[in-house]
Amino acid sequence: MASRSILVHVAALLLIGVLPFAAHGGTVHYHDFIVKETNVTRLCMTKSVLTVNDSFLGPVIKARRGDTVYVNLHNQGDYGLTLHWHGVRQPRNPWSDGPEFITQCAIQPSTNFTYEINFTEEEGTVWWHAHSDWTRETVHGAIVVLPAEGTTYPFPEPDGEEIIILGAWYVGKLNLIVEEDLAQGVNMPNSNGYLINGYPGDLIVECTMRQTYRWVVEYGKTYLIRLVTAVLDAEVFFAIAGHNLTVVGMDGAYIKPIVTPYIAASPGRTMDILFTADQTPGLYYMASREHQSEDATVTGFDHSNATAIVEYQGNYSYSGTPLFPDDLPVYRDFKASEIFTAQIRSLASQEYPVDVPLDITTRMFVVVSMNVIYCDDSCQSGHEILSTLNNISWLDPPVDILKAYYWNISGIYGDFPDYPPTWYNFTGDYFDDSIVFTSKGTKVKVLNFNETVELIFQGTNVLFGSMNHPMHLHGQSFYVIGSGYGNFNNETDPLTFNLVNPPKLNTYPVPKNGWIAIRFRADNPGVWFFHCHLQHHQSWGMAGVFIVLNGDTEETSMRPPPPGMPSCPSWTIPFEFLDSDMKNIS
Numbered sequence: 001m002a003s004r005s006i007l008v009h010v011a012a013l014l015l016i017g018v019l020p021f022a023a024h025g026g027t028v029h030y031h032d033f034i035v036k037e038t039n040v041t042r043l044c045m046t047k048s049v050l051t052v053n054d055s056f057l058g059p060v061i062k063a064r065r066g067d068t069v070y071v072n073l074h075n076q077g078d079y080g081l082t083l084h085w086h087g088v089r090q091p092r093n094p095w096s097d098g099p100e101f102i103t104q105c106a107i108q109p110s111t112n113f114t115y116e117i118n119f120t121e122e123e124g125t126v127w128w129h130a131h132s133d134w135t136r137e138t139v140h141g142a143i144v145v146l147p148a149e150g151t152t153y154p155f156p157e158p159d160g161e162e163i164i165i166l167g168a169w170y171v172g173k174l175n176l177i178v179e180e181d182l183a184q185g186v187n188m189p190n191s192n193g194y195l196i197n198g199y200p201g202d203l204i205v206e207c208t209m210r211q212t213y214r215w216v217v218e219y220g221k222t223y224l225i226r227l228v229t230a231v232l233d234a235e236v237f238f239a240i241a242g243h244n245l246t247v248v249g250m251d252g253a254y255i256k257p258i259v260t261p262y263i264a265a266s267p268g269r270t271m272d273i274l275f276t277a278d279q280t281p282g283l284y285y286m287a288s289r290e291h292q293s294e295d296a297t298v299t300g301f302d303h304s305n306a307t308a309i310v311e312y313q314g315n316y317s318y319s320g321t322p323l324f325p326d327d328l329p330v331y332r333d334f335k336a337s338e339i340f341t342a343q344i345r346s347l348a349s350q351e352y353p354v355d356v357p358l359d360i361t362t363r364m365f366v367v368v369s370m371n372v373i374y375c376d377d378s379c380q381s382g383h384e385i386l387s388t389l390n391n392i393s394w395l396d397p398p399v400d401i402l403k404a405y406y407w408n409i410s411g412i413y414g415d416f417p418d419y420p421p422t423w424y425n426f427t428g429d430y431f432d433d434s435i436v437f438t439s440k441g442t443k444v445k446v447l448n449f450n451e452t453v454e455l456i457f458q459g460t461n462v463l464f465g466s467m468n469h470p471m472h473l474h475g476q477s478f479y480v481i482g483s484g485y486g487n488f489n490n491e492t493d494p495l496t497f498n499l500v501n502p503p504k505l506n507t508y509p510v511p512k513n514g515w516i517a518i519r520f521r522a523d524n525p526g527v528w529f530f531h532c533h534l535q536h537h538q539s540w541g542m543a544g545v546f547i548v549l550n551g552d553t554e555e556t557s558m559r560p561p562p563p564g565m566p567s568c569p570s571w572t573i574p575f576e577f578l579d580s581d582m583k584n585i586s
């Protein structure tokens with residue numbers, strides 16, 4: 001008896017009558033995403049990649065705040081995948097959040113699954129991407145959330161809009177290469193070229209094929225750029241020659257405007273940026289390159305300068321190449337990244353108030369580190385590189401955490417610790433084996449509904465592996481109330497916390513050899529992943545899970561599962577876990 005059909009049937013029974021035909025308030029949109037292999041040529045090489053509807057970049061989802069979007073993903077590819085709606089809160093609905101092994105198992109080839117996405121709190125730009133293996137390399141797209149019907153932006157209505165997606169291209173079959181590297185316990189591949197709206201631009205040196213994105217603007221107009229950092233595995237800088245950028249939104253919330261000649265963006269970050277075409281009509285490059293924060297001995301990274309062209313419309317003569325943005329910081333310009341990031345503030349106005357928790361019920365201190373374990377003969381060096389949170393490298397369970405939680409399946413996960421097992425000089429220079437070696441585990445932090453959490457993420461220099469770690473939380477944004485270098489000092493550093501207008505974001509870099517302090521209220525019941533958004537760190541286990549328990553009412557409890565939750569191929573339900581309803585069905 002296959003477990004698959006049991007789960008599907010039980011879920012379907014629970015759901016009868018819940019399928020929405022009427023929205024309360026917003027509009028309901030339906031989209032079909034056909035996932036399949038498509039040949040794409042970049043950097044003079046053709047490879048077959050997974051795409052949605054044959055299109056790299058994937059389709060844009062457009063909705064208003066208050067709307068609901070259903071996306072039916074039809075997997076016509078060769079391997080399973082999931083989709084995540086990055087920056088969308090998904091109130092009470094972890095079933096549609098997407099991370100594989102956390103809230104679902106993969107949608108297998110020749111099957112389909114319908115995600116429900118409610119846009120409740122977020123407004124501005126967010127995005128969607130695959131959340132299984134490294135498939136999000138090519139399976140991603142922008143989500144535009146317009147102000148709710150009858151409301152408008154906290155800035156003058158722009159004359160036009162432009163979506164800019166920063167990405168990265170890898171030569172070769174990425175998932176296969178990564179699988180091999182993980183088995184060997186060695187480093188992951190670097191990208192071979194950065195991309196702007198899917199193209200590397202005409203400054204690339206790898207090949208003679210010029211593929212450049214062009215954006216035509218009209219003199220005097222102001223545009224809202226909706227920027228998505230879809231880059232898989234690195235932080236990047238971005239700038240447009242001769243023009244300032246005015247950043248007005250981040251991660252689906254408006255912020256105090258930042259006027260800046262360049263931006264620094266972690267993977268996963270989205271921004272709303274006002275751009276005024278007010279310079280001498282001509283051609284201007286927009287450009288992006290890596291922000292590299294690893295040890296100075298690391299030199300093999302992707303050095304490419306991705307470009308696209310901003311072209312003023314009209315009748316003028318222009319000779320020569322476009323102007324390159326001389327304000328674009330170079331790879332290791334740490335200061336530039338810090339200066340930009342330090343400016344991010346909430347609007348904190350009457351209309352957009354700040355609600356940072358002041359009475360804290362749960363305090364956590366989470367050490368973010370590179371580590372190793374001994375491995376069996378499967379790997380060459382005898383050591384396998386891992387990365388950890390509180391000395392645990394996340395191990396994928398055989399059945400997703402959400403199912404295990406909802407169906408009371410025991411033995412799948414243990415408790416994630418509030419504190420590291422050992423306190424040491426995290427940002428020191430020397431670490432003995434008792435600090436370097438780690439182990440794998442599947443550990444979950446359970447929070448009561450409505451708890452207020454303060455969490456310090458503390459970076460380390462173990463294995464000379466200190467670098468920025470863009471930590472991402474699903475299911476809610478968090479306030480970033482402080483950050484600094486060195487070891488967090490629990491007496492002096494809290495005095496510097498910003499409780500007045502801290503930014504509310506879903507991803508934020510723990511600085512190299514430093515720490516950040518975040519706060520949030522656990523008022524979204526469900527199962528929520530948190531992890532470093534650098535893909536190789538996530539693959540090495542820099543991840544954990546929050547379970548937010550139900551409150552006392554239906555409105556403060558998780559919704560029941562939707563029909564057709566994908567089953568987990570490597571998991572068959574032992575008979576003792578089947579409750580009477582399930583036994584009847586089987």
Ligand SMILES: *[C@@H]1O[C@H](CO)[C@@H](O)[C@H](O)[C@H]1NC(C)=O
Nearest residue numbers: 020022023024068091092118
């Ligand atoms: C999501 O939207 C649907 C359709 O509008 C609605 O039925 C459902 O209650 C919403 N869910 C939440 C959690 O708001």
Ligand SMILES: *[C@@H]1O[C@H](CO)[C@@H](O)[C@H](O)[C@H]1NC(C)=O
Nearest residue numbers: 031032033034052053059060
């Ligand atoms: C994707 O392709 C399918 C089949 O051609 C089509 O029905 C659907 O509307 C497309 N979806 C999007 C978002 O363009």
Ligand SMILES: *[C@@H]1O[C@H](CO)[C@@H](O)[C@H](O)[C@H]1NC(C)=O
Nearest residue numbers: 036037038039040046047048
């Ligand atoms: C991609 O190109 C290869 C080589 O030309 C071809 O064999 C394959 O069928 C193509 N795949 C798709 C999905 O078009």
Ligand SMILES: *[C@@H]1O[C@H](CO)[C@@H](O)[C@H](O)[C@H]1NC(C)=O
Nearest residue numbers: 242243244245259260261279
């Ligand atoms: C960009 O902003 C800076 C600081 O406000 C200002 O000095 C500079 O002139 C601006 N540059 C352009 C091109 O508008």
Ligand SMILES: *[C@@H]1O[C@H](CO)[C@@H](O)[C@H](O)[C@H]1NC(C)=O
Nearest residue numbers: 203204205289303304305330
């Ligand atoms: C990218 O631009 C920087 C700064 O001009 C330059 O040093 C570097 O060589 C360029 N990278 C490549 C791959 O050409």
Ligand SMILES: *[C@@H]1O[C@H](CO)[C@@H](O)[C@H](O)[C@H]1NC(C)=O
Nearest residue numbers: 281312313314315316317318
């Ligand atoms: C463009 O400008 C040139 C020189 O000012 C003029 O000769 C030409 O007619 C203009 N063309 C158009 C299409 O307006």
Ligand SMILES: *[C@@H]1O[C@H](CO)[C@@H](O)[C@H](O)[C@H]1NC(C)=O
Nearest residue numbers: 405406407408409578579580
């Ligand atoms: C799981 O356990 C809780 C608490 O004992 C119970 O309320 C709930 O009904 C159980 N769920 C299932 C699906 O058995």
Ligand SMILES: *[C@@H]1O[C@H](CO)[C@@H](O)[C@H](O)[C@H]1NC(C)=O
Nearest residue numbers: 424425426427428429430487
């Ligand atoms: C931690 O290590 C750093 C770097 O070597 C050193 O400057 C600092 O004094 C050390 N801190 C403690 C408390 O030992």
Ligand SMILES: *[C@@H]1O[C@H](CO)[C@@H](O)[C@H](O)[C@H]1NC(C)=O
Nearest residue numbers: 391421422434435437438439
């Ligand atoms: C981490 O865990 C491993 C194995 O469980 C242990 O040997 C090591 O000492 C721990 N490291 C720290 C810093 O506590």
Ligand SMILES: *[C@@H]1O[C@H](CO)[C@@H](O)[C@H](O)[C@H]1NC(C)=O
Nearest residue numbers: 359449450451452523551556
């Ligand atoms: C959560 O707790 C706050 C007080 O900290 C309270 O005002 C609020 O009503 C609670 N929310 C719910 C839904 O219980």
Ligand SMILES: *[C@@H]1O[C@H](CO)[C@@H](O)[C@H](O)[C@H]1NC(C)=O
Nearest residue numbers: 363365423424488489490491
């Ligand atoms: C602050 O840190 C010190 C040393 O790391 C520790 O002994 C103390 O218990 C901590 N205090 C609080 C309030 O966490």
Ligand SMILES: *[C@@H]1O[C@H](CO)[C@@H](O)[C@H](O)[C@H]1NC(C)=O
Nearest residue numbers: 074110111112113563564565
């Ligand atoms: C989608 O999957 C459901 C089962 O979950 C199946 O009944 C339906 O036929 C599938 N639809 C398509 C278009 O494949």
Ligand SMILES: [Cu+2]
Nearest residue numbers: 469532534537
């Ligand atoms: Cu990281």
